Amino acid sequence: MGLFDxxxxxxxxxxxxxxLPVHEVRAALxxxxGPEVPWVVRDGAAEDADLVAEWRIREPAWRTFFLRTQVSELLQIRMRLLPDKREVRAVDRMWQVTWAGDTPRLALSAEAARGQMSVSTKSWTLGRGEGGEDGEDGPTQNFGVDTSDLKDPVRDTVLAAGWMWRGVAFGKL
Structure with missing residues (x-):
């Protein structure tokens, strides 16, 4: 792997x-x-991409999860499948999230937010003591959002299919 890679x-x-053939790579992605993960891979034709992987922040079933974690940035991965090269070209877009009550509003903060992105894990534990007060005792629930939770399974699926994952910093997907 070279420095640019x-x-x-x-x-x-x-x-x-x-x-694998392109139709199998697409199907695997x-x-x-699934319903148990807070992200989805979907058709990206409307966005000049073959596929798009993104967080499910707009879906009512997941909205409360993202609201509780106070997510302020989300990752979207736009992908183009190039069967002749057996390559998936991917560009990341980072979205800023603002909350109006329990409704998220997404905005691309600047074109500079396009390229290959990474956001550190934001994780914390919520717990209740026996009397209902915040504390160390009692059941706890862990929350966190990390770009690798989305990017790693997508990239690993491409590699397991025998295709190259090519990150695109700027330029045409």
Whole structure:
């Protein structure tokens, strides 16, 4: 892996992995998001991409999760599948989230927010003591949002399919 590959997040599949046809790679990526994960992979034709992976912040079932975690930034990965090269080109977009009550509003803060992104884990524990007060005793619930929770499974699926994951910093997807 070269220096530029490291900067863009480009990864190559392991030696000996037989590349799958494009329709199988697409199907594997679309199958990633399920009801138990707070993100989805969907068709991206309306956004000049083949596929888009993003957090489910607008879905009512997940909105309270994101509200409780006070998420302020979200990652979106736009992907283009290039079957001739057996490559998925990916560009990240970081969205700023503001909350009006329990309704999220998303805004791309600047074009500079486009490229390969990473946000550190934001994690904390909520707990209640036996009398209902905040404290160390009693049941706890962990919350956190990390860009790798979305990016790693998507990228790993591409690599397991024998395709290259090429991060695109700027320019055409």
């Amino acid at each position: 490291k900067l863009t997040g480009t990864r190559r599949p392991s030696d000996g992995v037989v590349p 679309l199958a990633l998001g």
